[in-house]
Amino acid sequence: MKLGFATTLALASALIVPATAIAQTTIGDLQRQNSVTISGEVVRxxxxxFILNDGTGQILVEAESRSIRQVNLRAGDRITVAGQYTDDNAFEALSLTPGSGEAIGEAIYVFDD
Incomplete structure (x- = not known):
């Protein structure tokens, strides 16, 4: 059976990366898929x-957990957000990690499509 590069890479990654790891993705490359992380600067x-910009694009990030909604984000903050890209071209944030490095939010879930 002939496997494509992406499939081969995904299979190899599954053997190397722990099951709890979430792929880092640029905003420009987001597709509806299981949980991913995006990093960038809060624009507004x-x-x-909030709007997040990673240099490849901008996206509306929807704070899905109460603890994320209570974070006092400001334009210019650099953060990493874990969650899922949605059908309405937004990103549902389940966990947020500010530049200080301590995650805020709920456990990371893997979504079934």
């Missing part, structure tokens, strides 16, 4: 949500 805060 809009209520409980």
């Amino acid at each position: 805060v809009q209520g409980d949500d």
